[in-house]
Structures are given as structure tokens and as C-alpha cells.
Amino acid sequence: INIQRPIEKRLSVKALDSVLTQEFASKGINSEFQFGILKVRQDSLTLLKKGTAVAELNKSNYRTLLFPGEVFTGINELRVYFPNKNSLILSSLVGMLALSIGFIALIVGVFLKTVQLFIRQKKITDVKNDLINNITHEFKTPISTISLACEALNEPALSAEKQSVARYSKIIREENERLQLMVDTLLNTASLERDEIKIERKEIDLEVIINTTISKFDEAIRQREGSVVVETQSPNSTILGDKFHLTNAISNLVDNALKFNEQKPEVKLTLSSEPESAVLAISDNGIGIPKESFDKIFETFYRVQSGNVQNVRGNGIGLSYAKKIIELHGGTISVESQINKGTTFKITLPQQ
Template sequence: MQQYTVNRVIFLGVVAIIGIVGMQTYWVATTWNLNDTEFRQKAQLALYGVARQLAAANNSDLPSQDIVRQRSSNYFLVNIESEIQSVRLEELMQKELVSLGLDVPFEYSIFDCGSNCMVYGARCEPTTEPASGEASSASTFPIDEDLLYYFSVKFPERTGYLWEKMQVVFFFTAVLLLTVTFFIFSMIVILRQRRLAGMQKDFIDNMTHEFKTPLSTIRIAAGVFQRDERISADARLSRYATLIYEQYERLNNQVEKVLQISRIEKGNFEIEKEQVDLKELLPPLLSGITLRAGERGGKLISHLPEGSLMVDADPVHLSNILHNLLDNAVKYGGDNPQITIGGRRKNGQLHLYVADKGPGISKEHQDRLFEKFYRVPTGDVHDVKGFGLGLFYVFQICKAHGWTIRVESEEGKGATFHIQMPLLAVKKQTVAVDAVM
């Protein structure tokens, strides 16, 4: 993943987090305000109902305005301009609060004209009798100089009541905060792992480059040994020289794969396209694969269409991906590999395929087959060596050319790799023929 992509992901993640936290904060504040408004309206309705019933019992009229006055978030004054009986007041308060669904304790006090102060009544539950032992100080009920006959009501557990109604909201808020925390932690871990992966990748790239010099020396030395007459005359030494050169080629191929994939991932490799005829490109590859398959008791069958197969491709990379597919068919084709390479023309496209009759690939592994370093698990059996780079390289080259590649396979029935590439139109050459009179 490039640095630009990482920075963009981090930026979008931060914006998303800020947006989500902002929306959640707004939702919590709005819900709190709605519950607070609902509480205030229900409390005022209950107190108005009590005042109306007390006035009716005293055969008096209520004031024309400001019957219920809110002095604070949980403290209300009720002006009724008539005498108030505490027992009747408690009974009516409990009844009105229960009818409105406001199940919250309250305390009340009544203004005493003689002493000009508030006389504390009791602390009451909406559905229970007053509990005189829980009385608070009457000084917590301030008086109002403008009123004469009134009582006051305080809801000491208003905040707890609102918190209780907000439990679901706070639960989801906690879940959101945990999610955001996990996301931030994940981003930190990803950035740390990316940095470590970058260091590891740079080390592997540098080490791979360092391999090129000793490999070149080994190639030169092996070539000298193979051409020396004294080595050629000794069968044992000649076999050793050939073995050294073969192992050099094997190691060099792996090094080249690592370097090619490194260039692909860095985005600094170029596809140098030119007109390539597959009929001319394939014979050297097929001869080598035929020899390898024959050594294992197998064979290679070609079913390519007649005529030239001109494509617009990088000949080096095209040769490499075809060699990788054919090489895999030999390695994974079983004890007697039966390999088929073929194709057909359709709508200006060449549908090329490489098939084997090996053990096949299960469905669960096919989606990951083109991932870097991925190899189909084989348990404790490791009879085929490799690093899981070949098919990743094939996929990247096909992607760079704009070709499609896919695999068809069933367990026990082998595997077939399909590549679809556009064909170039072949210009027909006209031959002038002199007419014989």
C-alpha cells in the first residue's frame, strides 16, 4: 500500500470518527433535552391538575396566569390563592404523577402566612405513603414574596430519573466509543505493521540485489567448468558442473521473481508492448516443458488454433507468465503429468488455457490463489518447492496488460488456467499476378 493511500485512509478515518462522535454527541444532547422537556411538561401538568382540584374543593378560582412557576430545573411553585391541606395535597400529587407516568419521588412544602416561611411537608413516593423519616431541611424551599397562598414541590431525583431514561442511549454511546477506540488502535497497529513490513521488504530487496553478484560469478565459473575439456572427459566432474549450473538457474529464477515483484509493487516497472506472435514465442517454451514432462513420464499436448496469433504484449513478461503456468502444470500435475495448452479465437479475442490432470484445487482456495506468498495447504507434505510468487506475478502482469485470468478446478480433476487477450488484426498481403493472355 502506497504512502498516499495510507494517508488518505487515515484522513478519511479521522473525518469519519469526528463525524460519528459529533453525531452521537448531538444525539445524546438532543435526547437529554427531549427527556428534560417531557419531565418539565409532565410535572407542570401534574401540578396544574393538583391546583385545579384544590381550588375546586375550596370553591375558589385559580389565578388567571402563572399558576405553576418553575424556579429551577427541579423546583416548582404553585399559586392557588386558597387554603391548602397537606394530606389532601399529598394524595392529589401522588394521583396526578401516577396518571402521567412520572414515577419519581417528590418533596413538598406549604407557605405559612403567620410565620412567613415555608413549612416542610414530607418526602413522598408516587405510589407509597409519605416517609417522614426522610425529611429534608425546609431551608431548601425558598419563598416567593409575590405570592400568598401557594405550595412548592421539589423533585430531588430528577437527574437520576433522566439518566435512567437515557440508559439505552448511553449503552450505544459506550459501544460507539469502544468501536472508535478499537478503530484507532487498529490504525496504530496497521501503521506499525506497515512500517515493519516496509523494513522487512527493503531488507529482502537489498539482500536479493546482493545475490546477483555471487550468482553471476557462479554462472561464469559453472560455464567455464562445463566448457573445460578435462571436466567434460570426467563423467563425475561433468555431472557436478551441470548440477552447479542447474542450481544456479533455479536460484537465479527465484531472485528474478522477487526483483520483478518488487518493481511491480513499487510501480516503477514498465510494460514494453510490441506485436508478438505466440506461434513464434511458444515453441522454445514448449520444447523445454515437453522435456521436463517426459522425464516424469508425462507429456504435453498443444491445441492451438491455426494461423498466426498476434497480440500486443511485452514478450519478456508474456514468456515468463506462460512459463510459470506450464511449470506449475508440471510440478502439480501428479506423477505422470498430462499437460494441455490450447486456445480458440472468439470475437477478436484469444482464449488461451493451460490445463493439467493433477489433484486439482478446492473451491475454498481458488479465490486466494493469486495472492502474494499464498500456497495451497498440503498438510505435512512438501514435495513441491516454491514461495507462492509465481501466480501472483502472473496475475499482476495480466492486470498490467489489461487481460483477464481465471482458474477452473475440481478436486481430483486437475486445474485449468484461462487467459483472455485481444488479438491483433493480421494484414493480408496481396500478391500481384500477371495475367497471361
């Protein structure tokens, strides 16, 4: 008798809703759903959940027969529709999608980092090779000069002339000092990079250091038919500083003034004073420095293109070394320059 009762008498919307909610929850589905029962023979819907979209329910593929073993009652089909099905699917994929995106981002990041390290390593290799080539070239000139001077001293006719012996001995001494300057600059630059340089402050006279420095370049100035002028505008040029490192720093600046010059070099060193500071300006009539390079010339290994100056290969460490030494003394260094007109480096050092 019970099996002949209509479906509306056997089930209720509330009971169906409760059963379906529990079943979906057990499967991890917590999305909103709508349902209804289709009486297949009558082609009509019954037991519709409130708010169900009938048109969408009819198109839904989520359906199943109720009581399929009953042959005497009409065929009843339960249909379920999920209004937020797309959102449900997307939300279920969010975790996997996020993981995939994160994994892809990680791969891309590792790849970019690898490329970056590769480029950096290549630059370091290029700089190293360039530095070796340039230093070899810089060493070659004084070594060749010393070799020629030694050969000249071995000539019997010249060795008998005291004036010639003195001149060639001076050449050897100056070129040897030039080599020593380059070696000291290289070694001290490496120490500066590792913060191993210690400044030994003693009372020194900048004017004495300047005169001592330019005397090392007498032969180079004579060969270039150039001139070096020292002008002292300050009655007091005494500072507390490291004589060795300041001498090397100033020597590098004078060396650059002579080296990067297409004409007879004219170098001027002006010593003046500011409140509680000694100021040294080193000016030349050289090829100049492009304005866009002003912020880069003090970087280690940076080299400005030398234009048409032949056989000039800076090693890219002289200005870097000079700046670091001056800053270790609590001073500053700045540059002013015009292409083909010359360059002026201004050094300010505290006197207290």
C-alpha cells in the same frame, strides 16, 4: 389585623402559580407542576391548582412552611408535586448520558481498531516470515542443482566428454533461468503492487513465446519423466504485448503445472483463437485446486494446500503476478480444476 386573615385571603392560586413558575424557571426547571397549601391544624388542602392530583400531592416531599414566623395564625404548608418528575430527571441526564455513551463507544471503537490492527500486523508478519521461508526453499533447489552440476564438470573424466559437458551446462543454464524467473517474479510483483510496471507493447508471436518457455523446463520434465505437448489450432497467434512479462507469466503457470503433481507430469498447452483474441489453455494432470479456492488463488501470497506433494512450497505470488500481467494486456485468465484430476488455466489476450 392582616396576619389574622385566612391564607385564602392573603394568597391566590394565580399569584402562587406565577411566583412558582418564575422561581422554577430561574432554576432551569420548566416541567409541569401542581401545588396546594395544607392547613396543618385543620389537615385540609386549599388553594389547589386546577387538576392537581391530591393523593400524589400528599405524598410529595417538596414542601415548605409559609410565613413560618407567624405564631398567631395557623400553620400553612406549601406542597408541590411534579407529575413528570421522572421524565424531567431523565431529560436532565440525557446530555450526560449521551456524552458517556459516546465516550464509551469511542473507547470500544479505539480498542477494536487496535485489536484489528494488531491482528492485521500479525498476519503481515506471518505472511512475511512464510514468504521468506518458502522463497529460501525455492532458491535452495536450483542452487543445489547448479552446485552439483559444477562439481560434476570439475571431474576430469566427465570434463573430457563433450556430451556430458553439454548436458551439465544445459542443467546449469536452465536452473539459472529458473532462479532468474523467481527473482523477476518477486521484483515485478512488488512493482505491480506500486503500479510501477510499464508494459512495452510490440508485435510478438505467442507460439514462439510458448516454445521458448517450455524449453526452459526440459531438464525438469526429463527428471520427472513427464511430457509437455504444444498444440496450435490457430493460424494467427500474433498479438501486441510485452514479451518479457508474458514469458514470465506463462513460465509461472508451467512451473506450477510441473510442481504441484504427484505423478509423472503431463502438461498440454493449446493455442487457439476467438474473435479478435488469442486463447492459450494450459492443462495438467496435477493435484487440482479446491473449488472454494478459485476466487482466492490469484490473490497475492495466497497458497492452496499442496496435499501430499512433498517438498513443495509455493510462494503465493506466481498466479497473482500472471493475472496482473495478463490484465495489463487487456486480457483475462480463468481456472477450471478437479481434485486429483488436474487443472486448466485459460488465458485470453486481445489481438488488436
